Amino acid sequence: MSMCHNLDKHNIVKYIDCFQTIYGKALVFESLDISLFDYMEMKDFAPMLLSDIRTIIQQMATAFDALKGIGVIHTDVKLDNIMMVNHHQRPFEVKLIDFGLAIPTSQAKKFRGRQIFEIMTRTELMESIQSYKPSVSSVSQVRVLLIGPVGAGKSSFFNSINSVFRGHVTNQAMSGSSTTSLTTQFRSYSLKAGREGKPLPIILCDTMGLEENAGSGLATDDISNILKGHLPDRYQFNPSAPLHSEAHGYCKSSDLKDKIHCVAYVTDACKVSIMPKKMEEKLEATRKKVNLMGIPQLVLLTKVDEACPLVTEDVRNIYRSYYIRQKMQEVSTRLGVPLSCVVPVKNYSEELELDPNCDILLLCAVQQMLRFADNYFDDISDQLSNMKVKE
Structure with a gap:
């Protein structure tokens, strides 16, 4: 002033x-x-x-x-x-x-806005996700890979989505605060609509956290194997020795239903500005691998309530917060993804009861994942059609 x-x-x-x-x-x-x-x-x-x-x-x-x-x-x-x-x-x-x-x-133009809390209700979003069907008949469930630094909230995101569909806060995947990854296995989590409900058309794949130092955290070679569908569920990660094609448990033959159809980079909004250079380089190397395979990517910006007091007061302020918008733009630049692919969410961490507005943000993130997966399936279908025409 x-x-x-x-x-x-x-x-x-x-x-x-x-x-x-x-x-x-x-x-x-x-x-x-x-x-x-x-x-x-x-x-x-x-x-x-x-x-x-x-x-x-x-x-x-x-x-x-x-x-x-x-x-x-x-x-x-x-x-x-x-x-x-x-x-x-x-x-x-x-x-x-x-x-x-x-x-x-001059910077107060409308940015996505509160309309997501007004146009689509929690129930409508849940029904939309439950009724979704992949456009490729050979795939019944979209597989989404969660990748991110230790403590960014990958496992918490699965727990939060699981909580929304179970109707109460759950903690199935191990999560918490630690300097090293609490997730040491590759996990493919299937979600259900209620305790005895039908499986949802999405599987969230959780991984070991990325660490900046070489030989620690999730190995780049293991990421490639996950993307191609070669890693079995509950595979125990070994940062110094990624799974190779001749090892026991390696899935040599994988179909489209076993591969990853969308990648979500999970990033802590509080740490975007202080992301270590080596971590940025690891994420960039991963993104290049994913790009070469034509798999769509988005960013889940977590802990937005901890990053901005306006959002702490009311999660519906998330698109009114200039600070959160800055963080979204910053992570978009750092990771090299369009701003439209950055989705802010608030995971359940200390709450005992569900919050409908928090649920809407989480469900919108899942909806985006399914839409991105549809783009991937469309590309696959187009490739197959072109191959048939050439024959």
Whole structure:
């Protein structure tokens, strides 16, 4: 905020100075009293007088008008960000603070938007997924490979999708926090619509986490074998010795139904900016292998609630958050995939009950996987048709 605008005269916190630290730039603002939230908490959230409410609203209107004049949108207005100047001597004189999520009005164009929470309901999405059928008759279930760094949320994503269709939070796949991968086996998880329900038309394939150092984590050669359908379920990974074609358990003959039809790179939104160079190189090498095989790819951007306080408050704010949009653009650039292929999700990690809005995000991700797989099957069908024409 430039001081030339005298924003502090318009109920906006006064900027004083800035200086550089080892952690980045620090900003200095005037000292204020307590937030409106803290004030209401002190009063046990007793109803406020209409005259006091009117006073606060008038001051906020003044602040918004000043921001509009310089082309800025705050995007994170809440009681915590409305500060009292001095609630003893100057009752209900307030100022707007915290512009960490503010954006220029020029960048406030609609971005996917909240319509996914309004147009498609959780039930409609579930029914759409349950009724899906691959366009290739030889395949009954789409196989999606989950790849990503340790702790990004691959196993948690399966657990979350499983939870949605089971109707309660589950933890079938081993997940949690660790510096090394908790998943040590290749797992092909089939999903069911309810405990005794029919299998869903999608299988989520979980792998060992990627690690930046050579000889640790999921090996690139094992990824190739998974893509081609050569690795059996419950294969025990050995980072220093990938499975070779003559080894016991190697599936030499594989059909289209055994291969991977879509790859999802699982990435932690909190760690996109600090992704190690070696990890980027591993992901790039993997992406090139997948590209050569013509398999569609998308990115699951996880832990969006931990990355942005706006989403922490309400997951429906996910497409209103400029910060999340920045993270989506950044991961799109780093991994070399189109922005339209980046899907933000929130996995279940500490919750005991399901959240319908969280479910909608998760189900939209599955829906995209099925659509991408359809593209892959269409390409396969076109290749077969061209071969028949040549014959």
